[in-house]
Amino acid sequence: MSSLSRRDLLKAAPAAALPLLAGRLRGDDPPADPAFPGLTVRMYEPQNLEFPLSALKSWLTPNEQFYVRSHFAEPAVDPKTWRLTVEGEVEKKVELTLEDLRGMPAVTRPTTLECAGNNRAFVVPAVAGVPWGPGAVSNAEWTGVPLAAVLEMAKIKPGAVEVILVGADVGTVTGSPGAIHFDRSLPLEKARKPEVLLAYKMNGEDLSAAHGAPVRAVVGGWYGVASVKWLTRLVVTAKPHAGFWQTTDYSIYRRRNGLPEVAPITTMQPKAAIARPALHEAVPAGKPYKVFGAAWAGEAKVARVEVSTDGGKTWDAATLTGEDRPFCWRTWEYAWKVPAEKGRAKLLARATDADGATQPEKRDPDRRNYMINHLVPVEVIVR
């Protein structure tokens, strides 16, 4: 096709015909759309990879698609020499091999993890940190031992308040006191709950290196930061831990006496994420379209999801679908009649939990660059 004829065609052609004029790739067709379309890179190393939410097709996220959030290079942990110690405010120091742990009574539970920085690319003005889109969230079935059972073996001393989970991963980040391990504490009250596991399997497979092999924490209802990967030490303390990863980093401000105080990030906030249509997806004018996505609410259950197609003036109930399990996302759908007029349209979704908590319309700066669940419209192209 010569330049001239192309130009003439372009002038005469309605915009919708353009992809045809431009031609499919030559040779032959590209391979069929894959079952697993891959992950979106947010940072190549340390590995920070996002689940492409528009590819949501199952309630459990396949292991290869589960989002990856790493702070440092994956540590080389040999499962043969790996040990988990329980130390600090305990009557009896405990050291477990992987065999020991796997020999204990196992539990399998599905749990949704969401990064505390999920949706950060939508914050205006932009804030520091990995700029995740909507897909730093995934749901898997985890197999392991309740953290409570391991703490029980060590016999916690009276007066102890927290347990610090220490990972084998280590490195330096802006503002860190030199090279530090990743660590995070849990109040003992939470640590003893059945939704807190020391997991060695994910969807029936041994944990991969990217997901914290051989053993990671899985803390149901809390942001992913609590689910420390590559676990090696459990340190029971008599005072709340004020480590880097819950003060300088992964913290928010809470007001007390009108004064902001730094507090660690804990429970996931209610959120309804629209999987499809995707941002800037083209949807056919005047046709019905099934909007769908997932919603979660931390330790609470999702009570309802609503959708607005008029910028938040009115809201319609979406239908909750599929599995309904604690500490897990719930899928939902909504039958949308796409406007007949071509142009742009905006969709909003919001979740409300069983306690009546819902999503804010505006961003609260006390949340710093975390816990991002204010309403953000998904703009689509009607054509």
Place this chain on the structure above:
Amino acid sequence: MSSLSRRDLLKAAPAAALPLLAGRLRGDDPPADPAFPGLTVRMYEPQNLEFPLSALKSWLTPNEQFYVRSHFAEPAVDPKTWRLTVEGEVEKKVELTLEDLRGMPAVTRPTTLECAGNNRAFVVPAVAGVPWGPGAVSNAEWTGVPLAAVLEMAKIKPGAVEVILVGADVGTVTGSPGAIHFDRSLPLEKARKPEVLLAYKMNGEDLSAAHGAPVRAVVGGWYGVASVKWLTRLVVTAKPHAGFWQTTDYSIYRRRNGLPEVAPITTMQPKAAIARPALHEAVPAGKPYKVFGAAWAGEAKVARVEVSTDGGKTWDAATLTGEDRPFCWRTWEYAWKVPAEKGRAKLLARATDADGATQPEKRDPDRRNYMINHLVPVEVIVR
């Protein structure tokens, strides 16, 4: 399905069966895969949206999928009152309306634009700036007036060396001297070349606000930063411009007398981008797979693309396909026999241009956080 039966199934099931066990979304099937799957958000506002390279299906990128790189909020420009001035080292100050410009002889040319920060998410260790994946690159057919024709009207004075292109967009960024417009200069030698347009149409449609309406520059062969959007002023100068966007920002170091000197970013470097398989895509073991992508080389032509499946030890020629036009990407493909063994595989692609320039194996720190074309493997899952 009860928790127990799911657990039993998970224990018994091979990993590949898991998505089936987890079940498709209930209700009914999700909508079919869309013709335009949307864009990847890198920053919501100012809008920075990435073309999903794995969705590459045509040589020309549809307007809705063309990557968007904006430094400030889209300025409100009224095409009725819009003026383009030519000032500075000219014999005759020129002021053009949109009607004037559209009345001049028009040219339509395809041109590939790539952001100077494309692939930035792959830089190790991470650097400042919007962390683009591989898709801050697109190809469109632009219609407009050669910049040379407008400069000609103003009669440039002898001794002038550059023309500064000034956009209507304005704002403050880290390190900027207060609120500044986006501006960028071109040496007059480049500015007068036929590949430099003042464009008002993109793939046959009037420019959208996101792409610089009513008029933007399109500078063939140079990184996208030169293609200033929302153009309002052309300032001809007797000295090279040392503006913020070509010194503090969008600059690299060049060595002279062994000393690093700041220099503006200019021509796009050779690069072969793998569109499919996507990063972490699952590919079927032991089967043939058509690897494909696009390659470009700035002002030069792509001479060849090679693919390595052994980490760069050996390279095979890929086949260049489709349209072969100056200042445009070239599509390519490579027949890969996927290994029979399940696990991970890594693919590398590299482009060499007609002058023999090719892609470096390692990142050159003199390039700061720009011009990113070192070799990065695409890891995929063989299953």
